[in-house]
Amino acid sequence: MSTTTVASLGAATIEKKRPYVAVFAILAIVTLLELNVGIFRLASNVQVGTLVIMATAKAALVVAYYMHMRYEPRWLALIPLAGIALVAVLVVALVGIGGPTVTPHP
Amino acid sequence: MDEHKAEGHPAAAAHHGSIWPFIIGIGGCVGYAGLVMDLRILGLGIVLFVSGTLGWLRDDLRSPSRMDFGTHVARPSEVRVSARKLAVWMFLATEIMFFSAIIGVSWSLRVRTGNWATPGQGPLNVPLTGLNTFILICSSLTMVEALAAIERGNQKQLKVFITATFLLGVTFLSIQGFEYVKLFFEEGLRFTAAPDGINPLFGSTFYIQTGVHGSHVFGGVLAMGYATLKSFRGGFTKENHEAVELIGLYWHFVDVVWIFLFTIVYLI
Numbered sequence: 142m143s144t145t146t147v148a149s150l151g152a153a154t155i156e157k158k159r160p161y162v163a164v165f166a167i168l169a170i171v172t173l174l175e176l177n178v179g180i181f182r183l184a185s186n187v188q189v190g191t192l193v194i195m196a197t198a199k200a201a202l203v204v205a206y207y208m209h210m211r212y213e214p215r216w217l218a219l220i221p222l223a224g225i226a227l228v229a230v231l232v233v234a235l236v237g238i239g240g241p242t243v244t245p246h247p
Numbered sequence: 248m249d250e251h252k253a254e255g256h257p258a259a260a261a262h263h264g265s266i267w268p269f270i271i272g273i274g275g276c277v278g279y280a281g282l283v284m285d286l287r288i289l290g291l292g293i294v295l296f297v298s299g300t301l302g303w304l305r306d307d308l309r310s311p312s313r314m315d316f317g318t319h320v321a322r323p324s325e326v327r328v329s330a331r332k333l334a335v336w337m338f339l340a341t342e343i344m345f346f347s348a349i350i351g352v353s354w355s356l357r358v359r360t361g362n363w364a365t366p367g368q369g370p371l372n373v374p375l376t377g378l379n380t381f382i383l384i385c386s387s388l389t390m391v392e393a394l395a396a397i398e399r400g401n402q403k404q405l406k407v408f409i410t411a412t413f414l415l416g417v418t419f420l421s422i423q424g425f426e427y428v429k430l431f432f433e434e435g436l437r438f439t440a441a442p443d444g445i446n447p448l449f450g451s452t453f454y455i456q457t458g459v460h461g462s463h464v465f466g467g468v469l470a471m472g473y474a475t476l477k478s479f480r481g482g483f484t485k486e487n488h489e490a491v492e493l494i495g496l497y498w499h500f501v502d503v504v505w506i507f508l509f510t511i512v513y514l515i
């Protein structure tokens with residue numbers, strides 16, 4: 142075979158069993174934990190931090206396994222990471238440098 | 248294009264020569280011009296855009312997906328990503344910035360104004376939205392299983408899983424529509440007004456964040472409907488199915504956005 146198609150490569154890769162159902166189970170369990178995080182009676186800041194970490198872990202699982210980033214060439218991750226880098230600038234601009242507190246509308 | 252002809256892929260060359268993407272581009276250009284000039288011009292742009300999209304889809308439905316277009320030349324393994332997939336990832340990078348801007352501004356308004364709705368104390372139905380989150384996660388599983396099925400050449404499983412994904416997407420939108428109706432008409436959460444001393448800005452940011460996400464889900468459902476139709480017509484094969492993977496990338500991205508939105512809007 143003188144040429145190689147992405148299809149044949151994909152088929153060869155998929156021969157290895159991918160843990161789609163296991164990832165789904167983790168996502169479902171973490172979602173259940175998120176919904177019931179109140180029962181742990183964590184301090185407000187700790188609870189917010191825990192929820193953000195759980196959401197980030199869930200997103201990472203989806204990107205790595207369902208979006209196949211784990212099986213792609215590593216340089217491909219630079220593309221979404223470039224977007225996230227700009228997001229970091231936005232976060233600093235909006236929250237990090239502070240700003241005036243505005244009185245809510247009546 | 249010549250290299251494909253030389254390799255015996257005239258269909259790929261013909262597909263690449265479609266006029267419809269050009270029509271779509273003209274439609275977008277005219278439509279945006281109409282936004283600032285005249286609503287009739289905007290209408291013309293929309294007609295061109297929709298006509299181009301339908302024409303392109305009709306052409307595609309008549310022929311197998313050319314998933315291997317542009318990727319027939321053997322390349323080193325570390326760079327082996329199709330042009331289409333690369334383009335989708337670049338599009339998703341812009342979407343990351345788009346959603347981050349909306350979420351970032353909403354969060355900034357929240358921390359600087361106060362009186363925001365909190366879980367259990369506001370008008371939001373967190374258990375119902377938790378169910379909707381679970382539905383979206385289920386749809387991600389069925390989507391990736393649909394891709395795995397056609398990668399094995401299993402047409403029957405492809406149809407089952409892609410139809411399930413489509414129906415789960417419709418269910419998500421239906422529940423979100425139900426939630427909107429309840430919030431807007433019964434709870435009094437409007438764009439510029441909110442119940443029980445909650446900051447009125449909460450309504451604006453809530454509808455913008457969830458509405459923009461919902462519109463993305465709607466776009467994904469349309470794409471999924473097309474993929475479902477094409478799968479039932481035998482349009483995807485073990486060798487030609489990149490469209491399933493690309494639609495799946497978009498669908499999973501919408502799921503990722505919701506994972507963060509659910510936490511930020513409903514749980515914190």
